[in-house]
Amino acid sequence: MMHIIDRRLNPKGKSLSNRQRFLNRARTQIRKAVNDAITNRKISNTDGGERIKIPSDGLYEPRFTGDAQKGIHDRVMPGNKDFMPGDKINRPPSGGQGQGGHDASEDGEGEDGFQFTLTRDEFLDIFFENMALPDFIKKSIKEEVTHEYSRAGYKRQGSPSNLNLKLTMRNSLARRLCLRRPRTEEIMELEEKITALRNKKTHTIKEQNKIIALLEELEVKKRRRKIVPYIDPLDVRYTSFTEIEKPNTHAVMFCLMDVSGSMGETHKELAKRFFMLLHLFLVRQYTKVDVIFIRHTHLASEVDEETFFHSRETGGTIVSTALEEMQKIIKDRYPPEDWNIYAAQASDGDNLNSDNAHCQQLLTQDILPMCQYFAYVEVWDSHEAEMFPGEGNATRLWQAYEELKLSHQNFALKKVTRPEDIFPVLHDLFAKNKKSEVA
Amino acid sequence: MTTSKTRKKPPSSHKKTTPPIFEGAEWNYEKVDNCFQAIQKIAIDEMGLNVYPTQIEIITSEQMLDAYSSVGMPLMYNHWSFGKSFLRDESNYRKGFSGLAYEIVINSNPCICYIMEENSMTMQTLVMAHAAFGHNHFFKNNHLFKQWTDANAILDYLQFAKNYIAKCEERYGQKEVERILDSAHALRDQGVDKFTRRQKLDVAAIRQRELERHEYEQSQYSELWRTLPETASKDDEEINLIEKSLAQKLGVPESNLLYFLEKHSPVLENWQREILRIVRSMAQYFYPQRQTKMMNEGCACFVHYHIMNRLFDTGQITEGAMLEFIDFHSRVIAQPDFDSQYYTGINPYALGFAMMKDIERICENPTEEDREWFPDFAGNGQAIKTLKEAWENFRDESFILQYLSPHLMREFRLFNLNDDKSRPFYLVNAIHNKQGYIAIRSALAAQYSVASLDLDIQVTNVDLHGNRAMTLTHNITNGVTLDEKQINLVIPHVQRLWGYDVSVKSIEAKTGGTTIGDVLKTHFT
Known part of the structure; x- marks a missing residue:
């Protein structure tokens, strides 16, 4: 009459294809929501999934329904307290009753959008859709396979160094609670009571009995503590890792930023945002990318990520110092025959006039031949952009760089004036189809 | 709530001699199997239930979420809307807004019950009694299910539907198929035959039907869709006559919109018609479940309650298991008052179970009032038979x-x-007193009547000699008009399937039938 079938080992994710279909359908809305999400908050804070709320436009499943605000609705309800037939109950003002509905509005946009959580991967996938480091593999000389470990849940056996303390203790706590393991405090309390009673000089029979009873209780509890261990092998969990093969490619990304006095707060903010996004993108796409941060005023220095994004500095502006620093680092640590080298530079375009030619020379002769790709982003604040509209109004540095662009395919330059521009610019610079142009 | 310990029982027959089938919360196959045998003994031998063979499938919570999102079916064609509901259910579940069902039961032969691996043994017992016998008996015996659904064929049909739609996607592209499915889904509620008999879901016959449809189309083609206006010279009366006979051929008025579009739409390809048919068949399959939700749950709750108590009486489950069951059961059948913050309408489990227990009471222990109201069965002592x-x-x-x-x-x-x-106020029409009983009973019944819940929308006219515009007529009941926002969203879907203009008219039925009311919305492509 009956069969039992264990379906637990069936392939998981039966809904995966439906989920993908849904995400595809909602792609445009999700993209917008993702972009909003990233401009409206700190970029560094992208760990974990992202709650996305999208308008239900195009995701709404319409049906013919009756209008809940019209007509006669006869209802039977339970739990009458003191109503009598013929009682009239005033309607709550302004239709408070019917407001909970999920009506679709005129333009097809649902009044309450559809909310769900994208996984971090889905989020970044959509965010960096169609972006890639151009020409990444071209120079990868050493393509060895390396092994990497990645997390793979928990298991019951493992090496002690992989012991998952949190999970183990949680299991242990639950087991101890269930099996009512006496706590140390309980035992100490009992012992204190017994010693207190014993220390009395004379004992009534009642007290003697009490001592016996307490001793017995203590005995039981102690035995119980022995039987129910604090940590049982059952509780122990180990973090599990699996080995994953990874092609080993060498790439380094140089981030160059002008932090001189001419860079106002808005400029810096824009530049930082650009680099943060870039950083996120790089880490996302290529886990094995080295990132070098160089900031410069009239002097350049290599700094760590934290200092690069967060510290303040003032001084003059000599762009070539940064390029020289980069050149030096390449020579010291990243021989171009072994490494794919990428660079991104952000500046407000101010430079010591006499230095522009030097920059040009440095780039053409040394840096650009070594680089896979060099991107220059010029940040203007919106005020400046209004004062000097159009392409004709360019800074000297821009002009110098623009000449380079004509002769070098692996060089790109863009201008950013508002936070909203950053993503499109980044997207342009690293758009996937760039690949073919460069190659 | 009382356990049946308080019920009178013959003193000798139920001694607590057998050891309990299981102790503790962990389950394994042996325990599940033993339990099933014990339950079966009570359900079949004592209660005389008539059920399909059962197939119990153990699944994980993740798989339960999967099953949720494909309307509870073991296999389903792919569509983004199922992904949407999956995301919603998943997010609700993860945030703890809603728990997962303990089981899902499918009206099929064999009757498939999904049970979750994380249920305790008590829950597995309860779930088997509830689904594998309660719902199962209802599916097999209720006349609506017998008449409208085909438990033998549903799984094959689902497989067919899934494959067919996958094949269409391969051949015509996912986008095209999705468009048709979107439109068909919008008319799901209008895709149900309410008055004629079901057609068998026979996969073998489908191919044959496709051929017949082709022939039928050819036979209809010249008359329905010729391009030359031959009737130009004829006078109005003649046109009217022709229209009438055509209308007869088309079978208007027709309340099953999907059926009408499947058969008569001038723009659909054959595969598109088959997709409409698949959506329609699914809607039809679920139609009896909508009409019997309360009874079905009531029946299952009564059965599990009875079985659990009998298992306890005979010592086959422990007191601990019984307590766990009672705790769960009383939460399931809780009915919050209308002014409670938890009130979301009448709980079908609560009303269903209460009515079944009430019938049992009337059969076994009737009052004078019961004898007056239910002379047919009050005090007949045969509760199970009556139920x-x-x-x-x-x-x-x-x-x-x-x-x-x-x-x-x-x-x-x-x-x-x-x-x-x-009116600016609500009116209390009747309460639970002598004058109110009948009024409340009919009002509550009306609340459960699908006829009054579903909108009455029909295809009433197709302008064959003009612009082929289709007119849908909505017969207003109780003054409830159509939600205009929804109309604006649904009409384009009807248009997609029909290919020509579609308009919706609403008619106030009370004013005399034939007069056509305001045209609420007319859409032009």
Whole structure:
């Protein structure tokens, strides 16, 4: 009459294809929501999934329904307290009753959008859709396979160094609670009571009995503590890792930023945002990318990520110092025959006039031949952009760089004036189809 | 709540001699199997239930979420809307807004019950009693299911549907298929045959039908869709006659919109018609479940309650298991009052179970009032037999009309609230007193009647000699007009399937039938 079938080992994710279909359908809305999400908050804070709320436009499943605000609705309800037939109950003002509905509005946009959580991967996938480091593999000389470990849940056996303390203790706590393991405090309390009673000089029979009873209780509890261990092998969990093969490619990304006095707060903010996004993108796409941060005023220095994004500095502006620093680092640590080298530079375009030619020379002769790709982003604040509209109004540095662009395919330059521009610019610079142009 | 320990029972027959089948919360196959045998003994031998063979499938919570999102079916064609509901259910579940069901049962032969691996053994016992016997008996015996659904064929049909749609996607592209499915889904509620008999879901016959459809189209083609206006010279009366005979051929008025479009749409390809048919068949399959939700749950709850108590009486489950069961059971059948913050309408489990228990009470221990109201079965001492008759021959609406007792109306303290949106107040029409019983009973029955819940929308006219515009007519009941926002969204879908203009008219039925009311919305492509 009956069969039992264990379906637990069936392939998981039966809904995966439906989920993908849904995400595809909602792609445009999700993209917008993702972009909003990233401009409206700190970029560094992208760990974990992202709650996305999208308008239900195009995701709404319409049906013919009756209008809940019209007509006669006869209802039977339970739990009458003191109503009598013929009682009239005033309607709550302004239709408070019917407001909970999920009506679709005129333009097809649902009044309450559809909310769900994208996984971090889905989020970044959509965010960096169609972006890639151009020409990444071209120079990868050493393509060895390396092994990497990645997390793979928990298991019951493992090496002690992989012991998952949190999970183990949680299991242990639950087991101890269930099996009512006496706590140390309980035992100490009992012992204190017994010693207190014993220390009395004379004992009534009642007290003697009490001592016996307490001793017995203590005995039981102690035995119980022995039987129910604090940590049982059952509780122990180990973090599990699996080995994953990874092609080993060498790439380094140089981030160059002008932090001189001419860079106002808005400029810096824009530049930082650009680099943060870039950083996120790089880490996302290529886990094995080295990132070098160089900031410069009239002097350049290599700094760590934290200092690069967060510290303040003032001084003059000599762009070539940064390029020289980069050149030096390449020579010291990243021989171009072994490494794919990428660079991104952000500046407000101010430079010591006499230095522009030097920059040009440095780039053409040394840096650009070594680089896979060099991107220059010029940040203007919106005020400046209004004062000097159009392409004709360019800074000297821009002009110098623009000449380079004509002769070098692996060089790109863009201008950013508002936070909203950053993503499109980044997207342009690293758009996937760039690949073919460069190659 | 009382356990059956308080019930009178023959003193000798139920001694607690057998050891309990299981102790503790962990389950394994042996325990599940033993339990099933014990339950079966009670269900079949004592209660005389008539069920399909059962297939129990153990699944994980993740798989339960999967099953949720594909309307509870083991296999389903792919569509983004199922992904949407999956995301919603998943997010609700993860945030703890809603728990997962403990089981899902499918009206098929064999009857498939999904049970979750994380249920305790007590829950597995309960779930088997509830689904594998309660729902199963209802599916196999209720006349609506017998008449409208085909338990033998549903799994094959689902497989067919899934494959067919996958094949269409391969051949015509996912986008094209999705467009048709979107439109068909929008008309799901209007894709149900309410008056004619079901057609068998026979996969073998489908191919044959496709051929016939082709022939039928050819035979209809010249008359329906010729491009030359031959009738130009004929006078109006003649046109009217032709229109009438054509209308007869088309079968208008037709309330099954999907059926009409499948058969008569001038723009659909054959595969598109088959997709409409698949959506329509699914809607039809679920139609009886909508009409019997309360009874079905009531039946399953009564069965599990009875079985669990009998297992306890005979010592086959422990007191601990019984307590766990009672705790769970009383939460399932809780009915919050209308003014409680938890009130979301009448709980079908609560009302269903209460009505079944009430019938049992009337059979075994009737009051004078019961004898007056239910002379047919009050005090007949055959509760199970009476209940089985009810489960077989009624649906929610008629069941309430027939069996809701004054006793239960008092217990639930039911009252009838009239909400006429044109008045500034609600009116209490009737309460649980002598003058109100009948009014409350009919009002509650109407609340469960699918006929009054579903909108009455029909294809009433197709302008064959003009612009081929289709007219849908909505017959207004109780003054409830169509939600205009929804119309604006649905009409384009109808247009996509019909290919020409579609308009919706609303008619106030009370004003005399034939007069056509305001045209609410006319859409032009």
